[in-house]
Amino acid sequence: MRFFSDNAAPVHPAIFTAMADANVLDTAYDGDRWSKALDARFSELFETEVRALWVPSGTAANCLALAAMCPPHGSIVCHRDAHIQNDECGAPEFYTHGAKLFLADGDGAKLTPQTISAVLDATRYDVHQTQPHAISITNATEYGRVYSPAEVAAIGDLAKARKLGLHMDGARFANAVASLECAPADVTWRAGVTALSFGFIKNGGMNAEALIFFDTDLADATLYRRKRAGMLLCKGRYLAAQLLAMTEGDLWLDLARNANTGAALLAAAAGDRLVHPVEANEVFIRVSAAEAASLRALGFDFYDWGPGEARLVISWNQDPADIRPLADAIAAL
Amino acid sequence: MRFFSDNAAPVHPAIFTAMADANVLDTAYDGDRWSKALDARFSELFETEVRALWVPSGTAANCLALAAMCPPHGSIVCHRDAHIQNDECGAPEFYTHGAKLFLADGDGAKLTPQTISAVLDATRYDVHQTQPHAISITNATEYGRVYSPAEVAAIGDLAKARKLGLHMDGARFANAVASLECAPADVTWRAGVTALSFGFIKNGGMNAEALIFFDTDLADATLYRRKRAGMLLCKGRYLAAQLLAMTEGDLWLDLARNANTGAALLAAAAGDRLVHPVEANEVFIRVSAAEAASLRALGFDFYDWGPGEARLVISWNQDPADIRPLADAIAAL
């Protein structure tokens, strides 16, 4: 069994059905009826008026959001372990035309008002330094931690006080919401989030993510930036159809809950080995090289995560029956 | 019947089958076996060693190719009606970090060594002007004209003499090759083309185009640029599978031939109304506003193309039986 990444998982059958249903002649780009339905669908899901754009990657969602908030001569505060800092090959710098990422600290890749303020307060307010224009947080984080509505709201208050945009990288937003059992609105706009990269691909989608603007004024220029980035795909309806399928009923939540449940199963088995509390679908454990090798010998695949640690990610399609053997093997180490 | 654009057409069933076959757990991004098969597949198709990268849009293919050839302080010669100039919202400028497009002339959006040289010769070779680093041609052109191998080779010779890269925007490359009945190699690298945007989406694909480097040295840095642009999609195998399906047997050629045949049917009916010779799957005709209205009243949809002209595009899935009524209606005007 492979526990490398939810990126590696297959695509949910509902995605294929939805794309097949969209397989008719319609207007190119985003003029089709599926694309046009997104604003309403996500406005309903978030209980407020939003603008929703499809994009084919989370990196695109993140970077279009950041470019909407931060000029080239500005900066963005994020965690030093953030995906936008470490895993996007400078895409934020590309899309923002060179804005700087200011790196803050926090356990489990979670920022706090204190760690953010430490960075903000270290900035001189003169023209010799780029000035912060936005904060970016990841929910669930790169270490599978979840920000609660109250935690986001505390950061949202800071952002508002400092006149900064607040972006949420929600590559695993579904896992976070499933974990929190809250309304999606509670952990986003009600807590001060300006724009959300709402991830579906890790959660069973194929190649469509949603970029959600709660500050709807940011959307218009983004339409130009999306086109200019080559991200306005010719036949957008196949992306829009994916998003509509995932948000039909609670499919997106059901899939995330399943993955979270699997992670909880591993967490229970791992006990003291856990590096971080398990709140979503990622499990980081302490294992020696020999222990890691013994797990692999049993057929379990995963990434080493620095010396003495391993990362195990549960995907939407992995059943408890698939996961139990790994849990047992960990417990038996 | 709608003759707006081949962009609006549905997707060929083989694409769905291929994506379903790829719907298994595999490595993320482009580490999967489908993505890894692309170099070999396209090397075979082009009878030489190439590097082949999937990208989700033709704009991305074009602009990654141009960025590989031209530094930010350089310029690219293209036709003044080129897609990269008029229809990509400045994406070439975004990807190249501000290189300039130098606009040349030519009937039917076709450049010639003469019109290209006119632009090159008007450039002062000092630091006050950006220096040309590449030529970009479109085959088939924006007006449905086709460059022959000899015509491309004449431009290729010029490019070589001037030490310029030669990019071919092949959004409708299949239609060009189907029209020319030549080997794909003849109209590309054998004629001096350095990089090709090989389009599949207009020809029945969903969201995968191939960026082909005949100058294979250009590929390595492009892998970073693709990631940095947010274009390295998480589950790349669904794109790679599309390209493999389209190039299995002669599917790509068969579909293009069908579209070209439909266009020829319209061309025969249009006679003197033709604005450009019909060589691929686009037909531009002279019609008065009243005539255009009468065609629309019969249920035919298409774009006006400036005053007194209309553009009719045939898609891969339109049968002669679908097209005959329009041909008759045009003949009867």
Next chain:
Amino acid sequence: MRFFSDNAAPVHPAIFTAMADANVLDTAYDGDRWSKALDARFSELFETEVRALWVPSGTAANCLALAAMCPPHGSIVCHRDAHIQNDECGAPEFYTHGAKLFLADGDGAKLTPQTISAVLDATRYDVHQTQPHAISITNATEYGRVYSPAEVAAIGDLAKARKLGLHMDGARFANAVASLECAPADVTWRAGVTALSFGFIKNGGMNAEALIFFDTDLADATLYRRKRAGMLLCKGRYLAAQLLAMTEGDLWLDLARNANTGAALLAAAAGDRLVHPVEANEVFIRVSAAEAASLRALGFDFYDWGPGEARLVISWNQDPADIRPLADAIAAL
């Protein structure tokens, strides 16, 4: 005698005196008392509140102004012979992060509301094309023509109606104002100009130009862009002192008047040979290769300007006595 360019001329003694007076310890960058005096000095000169920034080159002034008006996904309408298009090696694209220049026509490098509208009206208002955000005109133009207040106001009205910024490249603004005998305000903000590159270097300065914002809201972000471009020089007082010296009394106008007078002298001698009416300090004449050679044989240096034409530029320090021999030689051709 050399008539190549006013760029080649020496520096007026008042500049040296002013720099020597500023040669004391003061605050670095632009915190010194000379730099701080610029807003007031130029506000007085323009009879309205302006923000005035020193920069060391006209290209910097032009491009900071354009970047203040136009986002990366926008475009700027300028004449196809404009300095920003032909002589700045893509600096506008660099500073704006890839905005496009849309090229319009007009005799003597002068735009008109009609030629600008032709370009604007050819733009599709969809996301596939960059949208115009600004117009840039040059006064005096690259061919030594001058826009009158009424002519600028007609363009200003168009800019306002279309919600576009209006930039004036005033590399030879002094020559234009000297020619028009109007208030500087009349041909700038009263006529709708948003920002002015006010040139001093060609007019006897050393390395200081003024970037004037009539729309003062544009200045704040520009302070960051200037620093980010490496244009906030360490010891700015030596630039500020130059600007103050040039605008002390009417020095800038006196020097420009002298150059214009010299050009008028040549114009009178050239008669039918003139390519453009002579309104500032540049004279374009029709001369055969043999005639050009004969002038050079007499010791007069100048640039050929395409086949059969020559450009003669008069500098601030050239006396009528210096120019008379050339006038006589032209008349004698």
Next chain:
Amino acid sequence: MRFFSDNAAPVHPAIFTAMADANVLDTAYDGDRWSKALDARFSELFETEVRALWVPSGTAANCLALAAMCPPHGSIVCHRDAHIQNDECGAPEFYTHGAKLFLADGDGAKLTPQTISAVLDATRYDVHQTQPHAISITNATEYGRVYSPAEVAAIGDLAKARKLGLHMDGARFANAVASLECAPADVTWRAGVTALSFGFIKNGGMNAEALIFFDTDLADATLYRRKRAGMLLCKGRYLAAQLLAMTEGDLWLDLARNANTGAALLAAAAGDRLVHPVEANEVFIRVSAAEAASLRALGFDFYDWGPGEARLVISWNQDPADIRPLADAIAAL
């Protein structure tokens, strides 16, 4: 007396003399005889063939050097207290089109092969991270520390082994060389430096720095980048003349020696208060708020440098007689 910054100091008389001597008509931009003399002058000074370009600011020199070494999708290792990271408002990101700065540690803002390797080794060599292309060190550092030839060579060896460019920010290069009493070549190209920002402005110049390429292949494209940045000033001879004046005889070294001597005087007085060893012209001392206030009450001006610290910078024109009173006051605290 003001000890804020060597940026605030006046300009040496030889600069004025040299600019006055250059105040004749000559070719514009960098075609004049002063600009053309720079390659030879600096090649002599460095005992090897170099390419030398004038630029009006240290930020421009730094960023043109970095852009010559690092593509937009690359990264540059520098100290976390480096000027390019903290004091240039994102200019490196602007000139490189978004390359990332990777921050390394080291006492006194000095990098070591170990601290650089720690950063390099933490980089994954896949397309998800920007790959290092250059190292940038500052000599003398932001804290007035000096790299010896051996220390630079150790970093140069690492750079060579890793195929990285090595840039030296020499805003206070003169102070470093004066301190080291070595040949300029020893601490630059002989130690593996690829490009040097050779600062003159802090050392008595007005607005000219030299960008020196030891890897002369990097110079050609930089000429375009300099123009494109608006940095090719119209009347470049006034900048070139400054550089020639400063490197005539040992003027640049004499001025730096004087400043260093002054700093040594303060260092001796400060004793245990020193935060960093004093090796150039900057002195960082521990002082309480009350002590700092008492120094200011005596007429000494300087910057606080974080809580409990103060920075004192000695300029080229400050005599021991000027500095003694401050030394006495510090000793008396």
